[in-house]
Amino acid sequence: MTPPTIAGLVLATPPSLGSYGPLIQEIEAALRSPQCSLGVIGDIIEKDVDLTARLLRFSNSAYCGFSTKLSTVSEAISLIGIQQVQDMLSASSVLERFAGLSSEFVSVQSFWQHSLATGIAARLIALDRRLPKPDRLFVAGLLHDVGRLVLFLQSPKYAQMIFEVYGKERLLLRKAEVSALGFDHQNIGEALLKSWKYPPTLVLAVGHHHDPAGCEAARVEAAVVHVADHLVNAMRVGSSGEKFVPPLNSQAWATIGLTPEALGPIVAGIDEQFDAVQEMFLGETKPEANA
Amino acid sequence: MPQIKTELLQEGMVVSRDVKNIDNMLLIPNGCKLTSRQIGILQAWGVHEIEVVSAGAAGDTDQLSRLPPELLAKLTAELRATFWKADDADPVFTELFKLMLRRRANRPGKLRL
Known part of the structure; x- marks a missing residue:
């Protein structure tokens, strides 16, 4: 049995824009036109009735926290921002890319619940610390463990080997990955998102979320994802396969400059926003119980 | 969802139903986390009680x-x-x-x- 390589796993997972592909391309084309306006983008999105309904519910949810009720897509875009709507659509495509697949090692739904909660946490940390582009950090949190999902789905035999080691010895799942493969899910995620042409900072934040100090170019972003992942592991919202709450990297914590007192409102915010975000990306489903 | 009297509201409580004034104008939308300013607005409009998700x-x-x-x-x-x-x-x-x-x-x- 030949062990999988990072390049092989990436090649086996080509990018796909999924059912939102034509819409994403139409929006990109409209944005290049000098006549583009919010109304034009709104008209494009409103052609998709289901997306329009979800986008409006999402815009009126606690995640966005606007004090006025938004009733049209162009109003929603004007407050949320076109960039964020594009990011949301592209993140939806990634979830759709893996929809319907199943892994015996992790429930795909539970995996995305962990990922969505990490995205919410990363954005809330960014808002607390007034970091630029908090919505990009949502996407980084959402995709931080995507390498693990690719590994489990593309290489189930090696995933089984990893879980055998993980079941026998007291070690973290990431260390079990390294001992079986020589690399871990961070490396796969980084290579995959790079090949999918995601922004470099986001790619590096995903590729170093267990070792933020190892990446000078995206040290803060990687540290935010690291702390967000730690919080969500402690909260047990979904799971990406790890049964322990991995240790918090004190350097990452210091990099962000959060205080322990800030954790309460962030944890409350994750609980408050989770249902709306889950509905936007996964449809109406309740979080899976995970003691 | 518990109904809370306006004078007992605290910052951070989450509104679980749209709050409107007598002219049906939206004051605070469902899902909003209350700030002290918003509690002041409710008092100013004479809203007696609202529905919240939890008592905080x-x-x-x-x-x-x-x-x-x-x-x-x-x-x-x-x-x-x-x-x-x-x-x-x-x-x-x-x-x-x-x-x-x-x-x-x-x-x-x-x-x-």
């Missing part, structure tokens, strides 16, 4: 403190076992642990020994 952190603390000692010990041990490293000298860990314990104690469903 004060209620949560009570829930945890009402647990019988054996149940609290069991919950603490279970939670501790989920952490790879439990460092009671680390203020970040102690704060997170306290929050997670409260969150578990307030989770729907019965806690059993």
Whole structure:
């Protein structure tokens, strides 16, 4: 049995824009036109009735926290921002890319619940610390463990080997990955998102979320994802396969400059926003119980 | 969802139904986390009571403190076992642990020994 390589796993997972592909391309084309306006983008999105309904519910949810009720897509875009709507659509495509697949090692739904909660946490940390582009950090949190999902789905035999080691010895799942493969899910995620042409900072934040100090170019972003992942592991919202709450990297914590007192409102915010975000990306489903 | 009188509202409570004035104008939308300014607006418009998701952190603390000692010990041990490293000298860990314990104690469903 030949062990999988990072390049092989990436090649086996080509990018796909999924059912939102034509819409994403139409929006990109409209944005290049000098006549583009919010109304034009709104008209494009409103052609998709289901997306329009979800986008409006999402815009009126606690995640966005606007004090006025938004009733049209162009109003929603004007407050949320076109960039964020594009990011949301592209993140939806990634979830759709893996929809319907199943892994015996992790429930795909539970995996995305962990990922969505990490995205919410990363954005809330960014808002607390007034970091630029908090919505990009949502996407980084959402995709931080995507390498693990690719590994489990593309290489189930090696995933089984990893879980055998993980079941026998007291070690973290990431260390079990390294001992079986020589690399871990961070490396796969980084290579995959790079090949999918995601922004470099986001790619590096995903590729170093267990070792933020190892990446000078995206040290803060990687540290935010690291702390967000730690919080969500402690909260047990979904799971990406790890049964322990991995240790918090004190350097990452210091990099962000959060205080322990800030954790309460962030944890409350994750609980408050989770249902709306889950509905936007996964449809109406309740979080899976995970003691 | 509990109905709370406007004078008992606290910052951070989450509104669970749109609050409108007598002219049907939206004052505060469903899902909004109350700020002191918004509580002032409600009082100014003469809104007597509104629906909120939970009564906020004060209620949560009570829930945890009402647990019988054996149940609290069991919950603490279970939670501790989920952490790879439990460092009671680390203020970040102690704060997170306290929050997670409260969150578990307030989770729907019965806690059993």
